[in-house]
Amino acid sequence: xxxxxxxxxRPERHPQDxxxxxxxxxxxxxSLGALVLGVALPRSAPRAQGAAAPSVRPGTRVxxxxxIRPDGSVxxxxxxxxxxxxxxxxxxxxxxxxxxxxxxxxxxxxxxxGADYLMxxxxxxxxxxxxxxxxxxxxxxxxxxxxxxxxxxxxxxxDVPLDSLATEPGRVIHAASGRSLAYGALAADAAAMPAPxxxxxxxxxxxxxxxxxxxxxxxxxxxxxxxLYAIDLTAEGMLQAAVQHAPRLGMEPGAVANEAEVRAMPxxxxxxxxxxxxxxxxxxxxxxxxxxxTLQVDWTExxxxxxxxxxxxxxxxxxxATLTAAPGPGIAAESQGDSAxxxxxAVRVIEATYDAPHLAHGQLEPPSAIARWNADGTLDLWxxxxxxxxxxxxxxxxxxxxxxxVRIHSPMLGGFFGRHFLYESANPFPQAILLAKxxxxxxxxxxxxxxxxxxxxxxxxxxxxxxxxxxPQGLPIALHAEAVGEGPVGRWxxxxxxxxxxxxxxxxxxxxxAIPHRHVxxxxxxxxxxxGFWRSVGHSMNDFFYETFFDEMxxxxxxxxxxLRLRLLAESPRHRTLLEAVGHLSGGWRRGPFEAADxxxxxxxxxxxxxxGSEVATIAEVxxxxxxxxxxxxxxxxxxxxxxxxxxxxxxxxxxxxLGLSSALLEEVVYEGGTPQARNFDxxxxxxxxxxxxxxxxxxxxxxxxxxxxxxxxxxxxPAVVNAVATLTxxxxxxxxxxxxxxxxx
Amino acid sequence: xxxxxxxVTRQVDSEADTPLLWVLRDDLGLTGTKYGCGVAQCGACxxxxxxxxxxxxxxxxxxxxxxxxxTIEAIEADAVxxxxxxxxxxxxxxxxxxxxxxxxxxxxxLLTQTPQPSEEDIAGAxxxxxxxxxxxxxxxxxxxxxxx
Ligand code: FES
Ligand code: FES
Numbered sequence: 001x002x003x004x005x006x007x008x009x010r011p012e013r014h015p016q017d018x019x020x021x022x023x024x025x026x027x028x029x030x031s032l033g034a035l036v037l038g039v040a041l042p043r044s045a046p047r048a049q050g051a052a053a054p055s056v057r058p059g060t061r062v063x064x065x066x067x068i069r070p071d072g073s074v075x076x077x078x079x080x081x082x083x084x085x086x087x088x089x090x091x092x093x094x095x096x097x098x099x100x101x102x103x104x105x106x107x108x109x110x111x112x113x114g115a116d117y118l119m120x121x122x123x124x125x126x127x128x129x130x131x132x133x134x135x136x137x138x139x140x141x142x143x144x145x146x147x148x149x150x151x152x153x154x155x156x157x158x159d160v161p162l163d164s165l166a167t168e169p170g171r172v173i174h175a176a177s178g179r180s181l182a183y184g185a186l187a188a189d190a191a192a193m194p195a196p197x198x199x200x201x202x203x204x205x206x207x208x209x210x211x212x213x214x215x216x217x218x219x220x221x222x223x224x225x226x227x228l229y230a231i232d233l234t235a236e237g238m239l240q241a242a243v244q245h246a247p248r249l250g251m252e253p254g255a256v257a258n259e260a261e262v263r264a265m266p267x268x269x270x271x272x273x274x275x276x277x278x279x280x281x282x283x284x285x286x287x288x289x290x291x292x293x294t295l296q297v298d299w300t301e302x303x304x305x306x307x308x309x310x311x312x313x314x315x316x317x318x319x320x321a322t323l324t325a326a327p328g329p330g331i332a333a334e335s336q337g338d339s340a341x342x343x344x345x346a347v348r349v350i351e352a353t354y355d356a357p358h359l360a361h362g363q364l365e366p367p368s369a370i371a372r373w374n375a376d377g378t379l380d381l382w383x384x385x386x387x388x389x390x391x392x393x394x395x396x397x398x399x400x401x402x403x404x405x406v407r408i409h410s411p412m413l414g415g416f417f418g419r420h421f422l423y424e425s426a427n428p429f430p431q432a433i434l435l436a437k438x439x440x441x442x443x444x445x446x447x448x449x450x451x452x453x454x455x456x457x458x459x460x461x462x463x464x465x466x467x468x469x470x471x472p473q474g475l476p477i478a479l480h481a482e483a484v485g486e487g488p489v490g491r492w493x494x495x496x497x498x499x500x501x502x503x504x505x506x507x508x509x510x511x512x513x514a515i516p517h518r519h520v521x522x523x524x525x526x527x528x529x530x531x532g533f534w535r536s537v538g539h540s541m542n543d544f545f546y547e548t549f550f551d552e553m554x555x556x557x558x559x560x561x562x563x564l565r566l567r568l569l570a571e572s573p574r575h576r577t578l579l580e581a582v583g584h585l586s587g588g589w590r591r592g593p594f595e596a597a598d599x600x601x602x603x604x605x606x607x608x609x610x611x612x613g614s615e616v617a618t619i620a621e622v623x624x625x626x627x628x629x630x631x632x633x634x635x636x637x638x639x640x641x642x643x644x645x646x647x648x649x650x651x652x653x654x655x656x657x658x659l660g661l662s663s664a665l666l667e668e669v670v671y672e673g674g675t676p677q678a679r680n681f682d683x684x685x686x687x688x689x690x691x692x693x694x695x696x697x698x699x700x701x702x703x704x705x706x707x708x709x710x711x712x713x714x715x716x717x718x719p720a721v722v723n724a725v726a727t728l729t730x731x732x733x734x735x736x737x738x739x740x741x742x743x744x745x746x
Numbered sequence: 747x748x749x750x751x752x753x754v755t756r757q758v759d760s761e762a763d764t765p766l767l768w769v770l771r772d773d774l775g776l777t778g779t780k781y782g783c784g785v786a787q788c789g790a791c792x793x794x795x796x797x798x799x800x801x802x803x804x805x806x807x808x809x810x811x812x813x814x815x816x817t818i819e820a821i822e823a824d825a826v827x828x829x830x831x832x833x834x835x836x837x838x839x840x841x842x843x844x845x846x847x848x849x850x851x852x853x854x855x856l857l858t859q860t861p862q863p864s865e866e867d868i869a870g871a872x873x874x875x876x877x878x879x880x881x882x883x884x885x886x887x888x889x890x891x892x893x894x
Pocket of ligand 2: 084843876879
């Protein structure tokens with residue numbers, strides 16, 4: 001099995017547009033004759049948990065990451081999966097810079113489970129905007145080490161001293177004799193060289209690719225329909241499956257009124273009862289779907305001990321009332337000074353309560369999974385995922401086999417935004433494993449968009465209560481905040497009873513403003529909904545709560561909100577610079593309301609956020625049209641410390657602005673009777689093209705430790721927009737989305 | 747039933763009311779055309795039917811028998827399609843890429859019918875959803891393709 005495991009599949013499109021066949025033969029033959037550096041990976045390389053492999057230092061063993069093929073092209077096994085955030089290109093830039101290979105020569109794929117890839121604090125997941133910042137140094141080291149091995153091989157081959165050799169992209173050069181050797185011709189020898197330690201890195205001043213707007217590697221394939229996602233793959237001899245889920249978690253399928261009728265429908269292979277779902281396996285997915293949706297199922301109520309059972313009387317409105325009523329004081333997350341006394345002594349106290357709804361991920365690729373049991377008892381799974389080792393362990397539990405017998409294949413993602421973490425009941429692979437076992441053939445299961453809306457793991461609803469005290473000059477001297485609800489970190493990684501869940505308070509705690517007395521607490525309140533990570537997690541709503549309340553404080557004290565921010569950031573040059581930068585980018589701070597060139601009344605709002613190690617300042621300009629908020633321009637200044645690819649950063653900010661704006665304007669999962677009311681994009685509206693504003697991005701490299709990129713552009717958008725709306729309309733909106741409110745003319 | 751797809755007649759045996767999308771993807775292996783919503787909301791499944799941008803997830807195959815169907819797999823055989831792809835690459839449009847086959851097909855239909863589109867023409871034709879928010883890059887690419 002180890003031999004198979006060492007050869008991850010690269011599905012290749014068959015000529016003549018035949019479906020891709022992931023046959024057993026291709027598993028065994030995938031990289032034969034290709035490499036090189038890769039054969040040196042010990043066969044005993046542990047595949048699963050880091051715990052089982054204390055000897056492996058993640059991110060250090062060249063053969064686990066790099067194959068240099070005879071033609072000089074490079075395969076990089078990345079710890080992280082590509083889903084549009086550009087990580088494959090960034091890694092090709094970083095490794096290529098040190099290896100001395102042009103990034104365009106790289107093919108990057110997501111590595112299979114293995115201890116070498118546990119790059120995020122001994123774990124691996126693509127999330128938390130961690131990918132590049134967690135691995136930047138290690139990837140440079142790998143590239144430099146591999147280059148040194150190639151130099152050593154060339155020195156031996158040419159019988160010259162190593163220090164007489166240099167490289168240029170893809171070649172080792174011996175200037176004295178005019179001879180050169182291509183990397184592809186040296187790779188096999190290089191693999192036999194001992195891996196040197198402590199190889200020096202290239203001087204930053206000599207970077208050719210790091211820090212440059214290198215074109216993304218996958219753009220052409222994605223523009224021409226050639227990129228393959230999990231939903232596009234096939235396994236030889238497979239059947240296809242569709243499911244009908246129980247309307248509420250915990251319910252189970254009871255009697256089926258028309259099983260015989262459905263069994264006789266075209267293409268139907270078999271009908272299956274699964275935990276919480278019915279499934280039909282057929283020769284084609286559309287036939288499976290039509291059949292499964294024809295099934296008339298009598299769903300039985302949840303057993304008293306059913307896990308995660310959703311009550312039949314649950315509603316979003318009810319949860320909001322529960323959060324509103326949940327008493328403080330909660331668990332302190334951040335405390336400075338004496339906010340209680342300061343509030344008592346303040347000349348003016350203001351209070352406000354904010355809330356934000358559950359949100360769906362709405363990634364455009366519906367979830368799927370292909371499961372294939374092999375004759376040797378192993379299991380192959382192709383599935384969208386952000387955490388191969390975690391999925392491997394979970395799949396092994398479902399399958400009843402050792403984790404080492406589960407091979408996880410992680411294709412490119414058709415969007416994720418947090419959707420493809422491991423969430424109990426929100427991933428299709430357990431069903432696919434059971435169905436493949438039952439029918440004795442590979443099974444590809446796709447969740448229809450409607451089933452996806454029913455089982456997505458949602459950004460939790462949240463609520464925050466604020467009290468602020470002002471001094472006689474109208475400056476805030478005390479802030480007391482309570483974030484009420486449940487965060488996804490606590491749900492999925494365990495919450496200690498005496499500690500605040502960071503994902504519940506981030507964006508309320510950790511703000512940089514010099515307010516001398518402040519207290520931020522988490523008031524835990526369980527949420528019956530299956531909750532998950534959604535792009536920028538707690539920041540996605542908490543910065544909205546805080547930064548709009550900030551403007552309420554400013555207004556109450558007669559302060560301009562931009563000027564007050566600058567003032568409270570006087571001791572924080574990094575934030576102050578950033579705020580000034582976004583002001584300049586927007587042509588100078590101008591709150592309004594004012595009349596634009598087209599005659600519309602407009603106003604601007606500002607907000608700041610400190611998400612995922614980066615700092616962001618955002619300004620938005622809005623008007624009202626037909627009672628709805630129109631956002632015309634968004635200016636974003638982002639300081640990620642240092643950068644790898646400015647073009648990717650700009651694209652990610654564009655993307656984050658779109659998603660943040662979508663959440664501010666439109667999005668809301670509404671539960672009634674224990675079920676989400678919208679089951680497709682007709683009921684759950686997401687940002688359409690005609691609501692997209694112009695986006696202006698300024699990147700600032702302050703030299704601070706490298707921060708994240710994928711998520712930080714989002715949290716500033718909702719508060720900047722809502723603050724602008726307040727200036728324009730005089731209405732303080734404290735509950736998202738804005739589409740719940742119809743605005744009069746301004 | 748015979749379908750004319752990318753200039754080749756293909757015989758399919760699916761039920762007459764099967765959506766074209768699933769015949770393309772499952773019967774013919776043309777997976778460049780994507781399933782996003784299945785209810786004509788997102789446009790990921792956009793193909794050309796006699797040159798018109800058409801959401802194949804709600805188009806039964808018996809409605810398009812005898813018509814000329816073009817999918818993303820054949821887009822570069824088309825002069826306008828080639829220009830669109832070049833503009834997509836130059837503007838680095840895709841992020842996750844999942845919506846982009848549909849976006850490219852919609853742009854190709856627009857520029858074939860209206861080689862010099864106004865902003866309103868672009869807004870009227872480019873209505874497909876993109877969850878990654880590539881909308882600004884899409885409109886820049888459409889404008890560039892119209893010039894090039
Ligand atoms: S899949 Fe056809 S419009 Fe969404
Ligand atoms: S690029 Fe991801 S949905 Fe458009």
